[in-house]
Amino acid sequence: MNAKVFMPVIENGDEGLMRPTQVTVNLDALVNNFRAIRDQVAPAKMMPILKANAYGHGLVPVARLMAGLGADYLGVAVLEEGILLRKAGIQTPILVLGGIWGSQIPLFLKYDLTLTASSIEKLHQIDQAAEALGVTARVHLKIDTGMERIGVHDYNAEGFLEAALQCQHVRVEGIFSHFANADAADPSSAQLQLERFQEVLRFYERRSLPLPMRHMANSAAVLRFPEAYFDMVRPGILLYGVYPSAEVPRTVQVHPALSWKTRVVYFKVTKPGRGVSYGWTWTPDRLTRIVTLPVGYGDGYFRAMSNKAQVLIRGRRYPQVGRICMDQMMVNIGWETAYNGDEVVLIGQQGAERITVEDLAAWAGTIPYEVLTNINTRVPRVYVGSETYQQMIADPQG
Numbered sequence: 001m002n003a004k005v006f007m008p009v010i011e012n013g014d015e016g017l018m019r020p021t022q023v024t025v026n027l028d029a030l031v032n033n034f035r036a037i038r039d040q041v042a043p044a045k046m047m048p049i050l051k052a053n054a055y056g057h058g059l060v061p062v063a064r065l066m067a068g069l070g071a072d073y074l075g076v077a078v079l080e081e082g083i084l085l086r087k088a089g090i091q092t093p094i095l096v097l098g099g100i101w102g103s104q105i106p107l108f109l110k111y112d113l114t115l116t117a118s119s120i121e122k123l124h125q126i127d128q129a130a131e132a133l134g135v136t137a138r139v140h141l142k143i144d145t146g147m148e149r150i151g152v153h154d155y156n157a158e159g160f161l162e163a164a165l166q167c168q169h170v171r172v173e174g175i176f177s178h179f180a181n182a183d184a185a186d187p188s189s190a191q192l193q194l195e196r197f198q199e200v201l202r203f204y205e206r207r208s209l210p211l212p213m214r215h216m217a218n219s220a221a222v223l224r225f226p227e228a229y230f231d232m233v234r235p236g237i238l239l240y241g242v243y244p245s246a247e248v249p250r251t252v253q254v255h256p257a258l259s260w261k262t263r264v265v266y267f268k269v270t271k272p273g274r275g276v277s278y279g280w281t282w283t284p285d286r287l288t289r290i291v292t293l294p295v296g297y298g299d300g301y302f303r304a305m306s307n308k309a310q311v312l313i314r315g316r317r318y319p320q321v322g323r324i325c326m327d328q329m330m331v332n333i334g335w336e337t338a339y340n341g342d343e344v345v346l347i348g349q350q351g352a353e354r355i356t357v358e359d360l361a362a363w364a365g366t367i368p369y370e371v372l373t374n375i376n377t378r379v380p381r382v383y384v385g386s387e388t389y390q391q392m393i394a395d396p397q398g
């Protein structure tokens, strides 16, 4: 199968010589997820969220795909992610969602990135920096309706919105807020946040001013709060085919785009009583076949999953045993057969069996978001899927 590979060290033509531990990203799945969400939220606009290396799927390729599909806006967390996208030739508007560091404002303006203004002080810093450079800054105002992270509290927002009107070198293009509990079983606190945001927005109505672009919905809100779609939605995890929690209704059908595979690199038989790996936390009680895999916590396969995780080999589930090391780990195949070079699935499907991101999250005591964003950049990403989408993610400079 034709596939585009992103691993800077191995040159094109030598892909077959890459390390066998690889993430495969299915572009068709990403496209289907994007379209399923867009169909659900239309006519609201789409801002795919691409922070943290596009939830581990690869920042630039996913951004090119989303831009190619007609995403209206792209969302990242930090300035540097936005600059990487501009340097990759992406021209779609980009909002940096996180709090800004004052001295970086000129770089936002240089790379035509939209700033999040989260206080009157930051607003003035942006205004002054834009004046000094002789440009107009594109800004989205951040309202805190209950996250207590960044943004001006809804009950203090009037003065903030007022101040924004006075800034000569700022164009308030958007206004937004963020849910703290949209993925919880009980929807009441999310509804409260929604009402607080709506109250803030009445400012524009009272003054007969045009509304900036309003946005609030993360993935969980896309699934269950149509009232929160406003003018644009900000789906992250759902775009990658993973549901934000087990509590939310699955009103949009999505499918995981990422799988993570490696291969058996070593086979041995261990004797009863001889402990395996650091600390000898697991010891066989009979003659047992053990295979070694070239993947470990240095790749993002959490050490906390030691003696809990399972992998797929030859279509069957086997337990990982002993401590997960930085770069390697061992699997107990009992008295079954496996050979050097056999494919091993860490996340994804093999035969009739499947291991999900949710499985890893449960074994590690965390959430799917952390599993995905922790897959290290030293794991090459391989992009498979239709030729049209392969072309969309290709470097326009060749």
Ligand SMILES: *Cc1c(COP(=O)(O)O)cnc(C)c1O
Residues within 6 Å of the ligand: 049, 051, 097, 178, 217, 218, 219, 220, 234, 235, 236, 237, 238, 244
């Ligand atoms: C991360 C993030 C999102 C996306 O959240 P998901 O739960 O992945 O959909 C949306 N908005 C903001 C401000 C975020 O930080």
